Amino acid sequence: MSGSGGAPAASASSAPPAQEEGMTWWYRWLCRLSGVLGAVSCAISGLFNCITIHPLNIAAGVWMIMNAFILLLCEAPFCCQFIEFANTVAEKVDQLRSWQKAVFYCGMAVIPIVISLTLTTLLGNAIAFATGVLYGLSALGKKGDAISYARIQQQRQQADEEKLAETLEG
Secondary structure, three states: OHHHHHHHHHHHOOOHHHHOOOOOHHHHHHHHHHHHHHHHHHHHHHHHHHOOOOHHHHHHHHHHHHHHHHHHHHHHHHHHHHOOHHHHHHHHOOOHHHHHHHHEEEEEHHHHOOOOOOOHHHHHHHHHHHHHHHHHHHHHOOOHHHHHHHHHHHHHHHHHHHHHHHHOOO
């Protein structure tokens, strides 16, 4: 009993990560899983992209491998236990808002495509880009239900009618 009561008190005293404000637990795990899968696809495609003599393909491949490392570092720091600052970076990234993560991940995924537009770069960065899209969708927030929306509209209409009545009386 005290173990379950102590955990919320400890988490309430520290600053909650910005991404947890509007995300459910399963959506947060979906974003993390897509980030890890995006890192794996970027790494594999980046290696295949580097096996060429064309310098732009090599540059895009190196960028994709760097994207894979950054995605793993941000989304799954336990995969980077050999790096001392992995947990610190993951904590800093967790404090970013969802739209900031979305812009960062989508931007990272677009750069190799701009450098070298090939099928390998498109397919390799698709899941990393999808991770950014998932974070962007979470930044938009939950869709409200019709009953709540109708109640808000009714309250606004009543307030407008009261203001109109006050101006006519006064």
